[in-house]
Amino acid sequence: xxxxxxxxxxxxxxxxxxxxxxxxxxxxxxxxxxxxxxxxxxxxxxxxxxxxxxxxxxxxxxxxxxxxxxxxxxxxxxxxxxxxxxxxxxxxxxxxxxxxxxxxxxxxxxxxxxxxxxxxxxxxxxxxxxxxxxxxxxxxxxxxxxxxxxxxxxxxxxxxxxxxxx
Numbered sequence: 001x002x003x004x005x006x007x008x009x010x011x012x013x014x015x016x017x018x019x020x021x022x023x024x025x026x027x028x029x030x031x032x033x034x035x036x037x038x039x040x041x042x043x044x045x046x047x048x049x050x051x052x053x054x055x056x057x058x059x060x061x062x063x064x065x066x067x068x069x070x071x072x073x074x075x076x077x078x079x080x081x082x083x084x085x086x087x088x089x090x091x092x093x094x095x096x097x098x099x100x101x102x103x104x105x106x107x108x109x110x111x112x113x114x115x116x117x118x119x120x121x122x123x124x125x126x127x128x129x130x131x132x133x134x135x136x137x138x139x140x141x142x143x144x145x146x147x148x149x150x151x152x153x154x155x156x157x158x159x160x161x162x163x164x165x166x
Contacts, residue, residue, distance in 0.1 A: 016137060017122075017146045038133045041152035053129040057106070062138035065107055069139060073116050080117075086110050087117035095119060101126055101164045103154055108136040108147060115145055123147040124164065126154070 015021060016037025023039065024031045032041050042050070073080070081088040090096070099122040102111045111123035123140070125147050127133050133149040140147050152158065 017148045035130070036134045037137045037146075038130050038149040038151050040130060041150060041156075041158055042128075050128055053127075054131050057129045057132040057135060060107075060132075060135060062135040065135065066139045066142040069109075069112065070142065073143075077117060080113070084110075084113045084117075087113050087119055090114060090119040091117060096121075097164075098122060099124055099148075099164055101159070103157075104128075105136065106132045107139060111147065112140060112143065112145070115143070124150065126150045126152060126157075128153060 015034045018034045018037070018039055020034065022031055022033040032039060034040075072083075077091075081091065096118070097114070097120045100111060100114065100120050101124040102108055103126050105111065105125035105127045106129070108123060108125040111120060111125060114120035115123060123145065125133055125136055127136075128151065130151045133151055136147065137149060150158075
């Protein structure tokens with residue numbers, strides 16, 4: 001059971017897979033907003049320590065990343081399995097996941113590849129950089145996928161144990 005409950009909204013906004021403008025923690029009553037499809041779980045305070053990651057991802061163009069993946073994913077599964085170890089292992093072990101959380105996801109390449117191989121239905125991307133997550137959303141949109149995007153610190157995950165299958 002998650003301690004986060006949806007915030008109500010008068011109209012639809014740009015909330016991505018979340019479908020709501022934010023979530024409220026039932027324990028501390030803190031509201032966490034969804035902006036551009038990204039749920040931000042960054043604690044209030046000095047955000048300058050995240051500036052490096054934002055700057056790093058700001059220099060990457062999502063359309064160029066999407067073009068690379070489109071070219072790469074045009075190859076056969078057998079060829080791609082040589083390059084991508086995670087879906088190769090999932091195929092070998094006959095694993096499929098309803099949802100999976102990619103920690104430190106950046107642009108979410110591992111989850112996108114698992115989805116491409118038909119091994120993952122709903123990707124969840126978790127990263128410190130909102131810029132990377134918003135870029136990932138644009139890349140995933142090219143493939144018709146709407147991932148859940150969570151900006152937060154990997155040392156303070158907001159999920160219960162075994163919340164995800166993969």
